[in-house]
Amino acid sequence: MIRSLILGMGLAGTLLPSLATAYQYGEYAGATVDRLINDYPGRYRGTSSFAGASDWMQQRMAATGYDSYRQDFTWAGNRSSQNLIVEAGGISGNNLVVGAHFDTFFGRPALQGLDDNASGAGVLTEIARNLAGLSFEDGVTFIGFGAEEEGLRGSRAYVAALDTEARARLTGMINIDSLITGDRMYAHAGSDSVAAQELTALREHSLRIAKELGIDLSTNPGLNPGYPAGTGCCSDAESFEGLNIPVLFVEATNWDIGDLDGYQQTTNPAIPGGATWHDPALDNQTVLVDALGAERIAQRLRDYSRLLTRLVLEATNTDLRYAAQSGGAMLGTLEDSLLRQQQTHQRLLERRWQALRATPREVGSVDGAVGVEGEWQPSGGFDGPLQQRSRQATAYLFGDAQLGEILNIGAGLSFIRGKDDLQHGGKVQSDTWQAGLHALLGNAGPLWLNANLSAGRTRFDMTRSVFIQGNAGGPVLLDQRLSGDTDATFWGARLLGGHDLLFGDWRTGPQVGLDYRRYKLDGFSERSTQRTALRFADERFDSLELSLGWQVRGHITLDRAMRLQPYASLTWIEELGDGMNEDFMVTSLADGSTRRVTNGRQNDKHFARARLGTQLTISEAFAVYAEANARLQHDNGDQAGYSLGMQYQF
Numbered sequence: 001m002i003r004s005l006i007l008g009m010g011l012a013g014t015l016l017p018s019l020a021t022a023y024q025y026g027e028y029a030g031a032t033v034d035r036l037i038n039d040y041p042g043r044y045r046g047t048s049s050f051a052g053a054s055d056w057m058q059q060r061m062a063a064t065g066y067d068s069y070r071q072d073f074t075w076a077g078n079r080s081s082q083n084l085i086v087e088a089g090g091i092s093g094n095n096l097v098v099g100a101h102f103d104t105f106f107g108r109p110a111l112q113g114l115d116d117n118a119s120g121a122g123v124l125t126e127i128a129r130n131l132a133g134l135s136f137e138d139g140v141t142f143i144g145f146g147a148e149e150e151g152l153r154g155s156r157a158y159v160a161a162l163d164t165e166a167r168a169r170l171t172g173m174i175n176i177d178s179l180i181t182g183d184r185m186y187a188h189a190g191s192d193s194v195a196a197q198e199l200t201a202l203r204e205h206s207l208r209i210a211k212e213l214g215i216d217l218s219t220n221p222g223l224n225p226g227y228p229a230g231t232g233c234c235s236d237a238e239s240f241e242g243l244n245i246p247v248l249f250v251e252a253t254n255w256d257i258g259d260l261d262g263y264q265q266t267t268n269p270a271i272p273g274g275a276t277w278h279d280p281a282l283d284n285q286t287v288l289v290d291a292l293g294a295e296r297i298a299q300r301l302r303d304y305s306r307l308l309t310r311l312v313l314e315a316t317n318t319d320l321r322y323a324a325q326s327g328g329a330m331l332g333t334l335e336d337s338l339l340r341q342q343q344t345h346q347r348l349l350e351r352r353w354q355a356l357r358a359t360p361r362e363v364g365s366v367d368g369a370v371g372v373e374g375e376w377q378p379s380g381g382f383d384g385p386l387q388q389r390s391r392q393a394t395a396y397l398f399g400d401a402q403l404g405e406i407l408n409i410g411a412g413l414s415f416i417r418g419k420d421d422l423q424h425g426g427k428v429q430s431d432t433w434q435a436g437l438h439a440l441l442g443n444a445g446p447l448w449l450n451a452n453l454s455a456g457r458t459r460f461d462m463t464r465s466v467f468i469q470g471n472a473g474g475p476v477l478l479d480q481r482l483s484g485d486t487d488a489t490f491w492g493a494r495l496l497g498g499h500d501l502l503f504g505d506w507r508t509g510p511q512v513g514l515d516y517r518r519y520k521l522d523g524f525s526e527r528s529t530q531r532t533a534l535r536f537a538d539e540r541f542d543s544l545e546l547s548l549g550w551q552v553r554g555h556i557t558l559d560r561a562m563r564l565q566p567y568a569s570l571t572w573i574e575e576l577g578d579g580m581n582e583d584f585m586v587t588s589l590a591d592g593s594t595r596r597v598t599n600g601r602q603n604d605k606h607f608a609r610a611r612l613g614t615q616l617t618i619s620e621a622f623a624v625y626a627e628a629n630a631r632l633q634h635d636n637g638d639q640a641g642y643s644l645g646m647q648y649q650f
Contacts, residue, residue, distance in 0.1 A: 023473065023474055023475050024302065024475075025130075025301075025303075025305045025306045025309075025475060026298055026299075026303075026305050028060075028129050028305075029123045029125060029126040029305055030122065030297075030298070030301055031060075031122075032057075032060050032118075032121065032122035032125045032126070033118045033121075033122035033297075033301070036053055036056065036057075036113075036118040036121060036122070037112040037113065037114050037118050037285055038112075038285075039052060039056075040053040041104070041109065041110055041111055041112045041113070041280075042104060042109035042111055043102060043104045043113065044103050044104055044105070044106045044108075044147075044149065044150075045079065045080065045081040045103070045106070045147060045150075047109070049109070050081070050103065050146070053102055053103075054070070054082065054084060054102075054144075054146075057084050057102055057121060057125065057144045058084045058086075058144075060125035060128075061084065061086045061124070061125050061129075061142055061144065062086050064128070064129050064132030064133070064470075065132055065133065066086035066088055066128065066132065066142070067087050068084070068085065068086040069085055070082045070083065070084055070085070071085055071157065073146075073147075073153065073154065073157035075147075075157075079147075079150070079153075081103070081147040081153060081154060082146050082154075083143055083144065083146055083154045083157065084102075084143065084144035084146075085141060085142070085143050085158075086128060086141070086142045087139065087140075087141050088131070088134075088136055088139055088140050088141075090136035090137050090138040090139035090140070090316060090318075091135070091136070091137055091321075092137050092138050092139075092317075093139075093169055094138040094139065094170075094171045095138060095139045095140065095141055095166075095169050095170055095171065096138055096139070096141070096170075096172050096173075096174070096315055096316050097140075097141050097143060097158075097170065097173045097174070098124065098127060098128075098141070098142050098143070098173075098174045098176070098308070098312055099124070099142070099143040099144070099145050099155065099173070099175055099176070099236055100117060100120035100123065100124040100143075100144065100145065100175065100176040100177060100236075101117050101120070101121070101144070101145040101146070101147075101148030101149070101154060101177065101235075101236055102117065102118070102144045102145070103117075103146050103147055103148055103149055103154075104116070104117075104149065104278075105278035106149055106150055108278065108280055110280040111278065111279075111280040111283060111284075112280070112285060113283055114180060114283055114284060114285055114288055114297075115178050115179070115180040115181040115276050115277075115283050116177065116178045116277055116278065116283055117148070117176075117178055119178065119179035119180045119297075119301065119304075120176035120177045120250075121144060121176075122301060123176050123179065123301060123304045123305050123308060124142060124144060124176055126301075126305045126309070127142070127305065127308050127309050127312055128142045129470075129474060130305070130309045130470055130474040130477065131309065131313065131318075131470055131474075131477070132470045132471060132474070133470045133471030134313075134468070134470055135318070135321065135322075136316050136318045136321075137316055137317040137318050137321040138171055138316040138317055138318070139316070140312060140316055143155075143158060145158070145236050148236055149278075152235070152236055152238060154236070155236035155237075155238075156239045158239070159239045159240060159243070167243055170240075170243060170245050171245060171246075171315070171316075172201070172202050172245050172247065172248070173237055173240040173245060173246075173247045173248070174202060174237075174247075174248045174250065174308065174311065174312070174315075175235050175236045175237035175247070175248065175249055176250045176308065177235040177236070177249070177250070177251050178251050178253070178265075178277075179250075179251065179300045179301070179304055180252060180288055180292070180296065181253075181265045181266055181271065181276045181283070181288065181292075182251065182252030182253035182265040182266060183252075183253070183254040183265070183266045183268070184216070184218050184252065184253070184254055184255075185216060185218065185252050185300070185303065185304070186217070186218050186220065186232070186249075186250070186251050186252065186253065186255070186262075187202075187203050187206040187207060187210075187217055187248055187249070187250055188203060188219055188220050188230060188231050188232025188233075188248070188249040188251075189219075189230055189232070189246065189247065189249075190231060190232070190237060190238070190240070190241040190246075190247040190249070191231045191233065191241060192241045192242060192247075193230070193231060193246070194228050194231065198246070199244075199245070199247070201246040202246040202247065202248035202311070203219060203246070203248055205311060205314065205315060206248060206250075206307065206308075206311050207219065209310050209314070210307055213306055213307060215303045215306065215307055217307065218255075220232060220255050220262070221255055221256065223255065223256065223260040224255075224259065224260035224261050226261065227255075227260075227261055227262070232249030232251065232262070233249070233262075234262075235249060235251070237249045250308065252265070252300060253266075254267065254274075257274065258274060263275060263277070265277075268291055268292065270287075270290065270291035271287075271291055276288070309475075309477060310477070310478075313468070313477055313478065318468075319466070319478055319531065319532055320531070320532065320588050320591075320595070321595070322466060322468050322478070322532075323466045323532035323533075323534060323588070324586050324588070324595040324597045325597050325598075325600075326426075326464055326465065326466050326467075326532075327464065327534045327536065327597065328583070328584050328586065328597030328600055329599070329600035330422070330426065330428070330464045331521070331536065331539065331581070331584050331599060332580070332598075332600045332601050333420055333422060333428050334488070334521060335519065335521065335541065335580040335581060335599070336580065336601070337390075337418060337428060337430055337458075337460075338458060338488055338519050338521070339517075339519075340377075340390070340418075340641075341416050341418060341430070341432045341456075341458065342434070342454075342456065342490060342492070342517060344375065344392070344394060344414075345412075345414050345416075345436075345454065345456070346494065346515075347627075348371075348373075348394070348396050348398075348412070348414060349398070349412060349436075349438060349450075349452060350450075350496075351615070352369060352398050352400075352410075352412070352438075353440055353448075353450050354553055354565075354567060355369075355649075356408055356440055356443075357440070357442060357443070357448055357507075358553075358555065358565070360443055361400075361408060361443060362402060363402050363403070363404060363405065364401075364402060365401070365402045366399065366400070366401045366402075367399070367400050367402075367649065367650070368397070368399035368400065368410075368649070368650050369396075369397075369398050369647045369648065369649045369650070370395075370396070370398075370647065370648050370650075371395070371396055371645055371646055371648065372393070372394065372395050372396075372645060372646060372647075373393070373394050373625075373643050373644060373645025373646075374391070374393050374394075374643065374644055374645070375391070375392050375393075375394070375641050375642065375643040376389075376390070376641065376642050376643075377389065377391070377639065377641040377642075378640065389421040390418065390419070390420045390421070390641075391418065391419050392417060392418035392419070393416070393417050393418075394414055394415065394416045394645075395414065395415050396412065396413065396414040396415075397412065397413050398411070398412040399411055399412075402443075405443060406441055406442055406443050406445070407439065407441060408439065408440040408443070409437070409439045409440075410437070410438050410439075411436065411437050412434075412435065412436055412438060412454075413433075413434070413435045414432075414433070414434045414435075415431070415433055416431075416432040417429075417430070417431055417432075418430045418432070422464075422465060423465060423467065424465040424467040424479065425465050425481060426462075426463055426465035426481070427462070428460060428463075429460070429461045429462075430458050430459065430460050430461075431458065432456055432458040432459075433456060433457055433458075434455070434456035435454065435455060435456070436452050436454025436455065437452065437453050437454075438450065438451065438452035438453075439451045446499055446500045446501070446502065446509075447497075447499055447500075448497060448498060448500070449495070449496075449497040450494075450495070450496045450497065451493070451494065451496075452493065452494050453491075453492075453493050454492060454494075455489070455490065455491035455492075456489070456490050456491070457487065457488070457489050457490075458487065458488040458489075458490075459485070459487055460485060460487070460488065461483070461484075462483065462484050462485065462486075463481050463482070463483050464481070464482045464483075464484070464526070464534075465479070465481055466478055466480045466481075466482065466530075466532045467480075478532070480530055480532055482526045482527075482528040482530055482532065482533050482534075483526060483527050483528065484525065484526040484527060484536075485524065485527075486522045486524035486536075487522045488520060488522065489519075489520050490517055490518060490519040490520070491517070491518055492516050492517035492518060493515075493516055494513065494514070494515040494516070495513060496512075496513035496515075497511065497512060497513070498510055498511030498512065498551065505554055505556070506552065506553070506554040506555070507552070507553055507554075508550070508551065508552035508553075509550070509551065510548070510549070510550055511547075511548075511549055511551050511569070512546075512547065512548050512549075513545075513546070513547040513571075514544075514546055514547075515543070515544070515545045516544045517543040517544075518542055519540065519543070520538065520539070520540050521539040521540070522538060523535070523536050523537045523538045523539075524536055525589065526589070528589075531588075531590040532588075532590070533588075533589040534586045534587060534588060534589060535587040535588075535589055536584070536586055536587075537584075537585055537587075539581055541577075541578040541580050542577035542578045543575065543577050543578065543579055543580075544575070544576040544577030545573050545574070545575055545576070545577075546573070546574045546576055547571045547572065547573050547574075547609075548571065548572050549569055549570055549571030549572060549609075550569065550570055550571075551567070551568070551569035552567065552568050552569070553565065553566065553567035553568075554567070561619070561620075562616065562618055563616075563617040564614060564615075564616055564617075565614065565615045565616075565617065566613070566614040567611070567612075567613055567614070567615075568610075568612045568613070569609075569610070570608065570610050571608065571610075572606075572607075573606070573607050573608065574606060575604070575605040575606070575607075578603075579603045579604070579605060580601070580603060581599055582598065582599060582603050583596055583598050583599060584597055584598075584599065601635075601636050602634075602635030602636050604634045604635040604636065606633075607631060607632065607634040608631070608632040608633050608634075609629065609630070609631055609632070610629065610630045610632055611627060611628070611629045612629075613626060613627030613628065613629075613643075614627075621648055621649050622646070622647075622648055622649075623646065623647055623649070624644075624646040624647075625643075625645050625647075626642075626643065626644050626645075627643040628641070628642050628643075629641050
């Protein structure tokens, strides 16, 4: 048993599933192979082994949620078999076919067919399993072909049943056959690619991926004139030649020996004649393990599964689809960060206005404050899973002049350095400068009106994560980091007014505000040669918020002339403008394709903001403060932040 040999070598996690080990490429394929060769030798039409193998293959391919069915076909009047088909639709309507035959040579009931072709069938089931649960861009159809050994009957029947529309939607075909005995691993295009280089796309794609993964993959060197360089033959991919699509023959053999046609597979002296094709005495577990070692089987299943899973992911452009979605989520974070940093400046200004309203100023006096604060927004309740944690540090300076009994004007400047942590190692770092002019009508009286004009600029440095994993507990298919940088500018104006009800040292009352901001995020391209790198266009959006709320603040005298000044507010927000962009256009640097993606967030127009804080004035000049602020009743969830700061007033 393969199971016993692998366990004996301590490689159970490499070939067969184990609850005690993490998922490994090749293990699902190994379990498929083990059952095919030991329970269903002689898998050809009309036998109980073929019927049992059909059930097993369908179970293995469809177990992870695909739609599955069987395609019956006949030939020569009274001969019949069937293909096993599972389908995963894509959003584009296009379709890639991935196939491997699971039958053995007709009339040889003892033939296990480990190499030809339990190996290819096993890898086929694993690819399907690894990709289960993904949202494909181009769809993919996995086919276990019957009767390949009787003239490619299964693949011919499948192609013959395709109507004109289905043929037009085909993007390519990948065929997997005989992966163990051969000395070397190969990938070939079809013979029709000699006159049409575009039909070599899958071959070149697989060679590129193999190089990236460190897998030694070759193609036919063309030493035999009957088989041009880079082309293959003699398996189910042939049935798809002539459809004007790239085809890929995946196999293991040795094109440098014998008649230089790939039929002699190995120079290994333990394999008489150098080939195991269709021979029950050679193409079996005992001979191949003795000749090649159990690790050969594990290595081939592992490497072909890694290579072809990645190839199908990319050949269907599903990696580009997920990259675009990741890009949209990152742009959403950039816009959300701009909103939050502008709101930080506004909160600082509101605190300054509170101080001005609390104490009458002499006409002609000039006052100011300089300070620093740090803010932390934890992952819990903060924009769901798209954003995990945010931190920022702020330095600011405000100055004011009392021009009349009720008129105070001033200017402010702030610098904010922020960092947002995203999923799977992504992050957004930012430096923001904001400056503005502000005015206050009202000087310790019950009626007041605040106004300000401000503008800012932000420099962003981003690391975006592209992380792809199916939902069947399979391997991580892609885990990449891509970097970029860009700038953003914004400007706006705000009016905020209210009426205070006086209760001793406490003031409370309604407030109403109107806040307009215009944002522009410059376009940029990511600094990466990765296939998933993106280019982003300029983005603009407006925020026009109407607010209605209630605020309260107090004054508590402590010992040694210290004062405690608690404050709180609760405000309902109606977003009358964009709020932020609902979707973006992103362009793949790999092929220039453009996709429209959402920002990953709900653009809620109705929500609340709450503030609760206190300032401790230690002396006439020095104070420290702590504050909690939150966005409430928002479709994206609560967005809480906590601030600590200190300021010096002059």
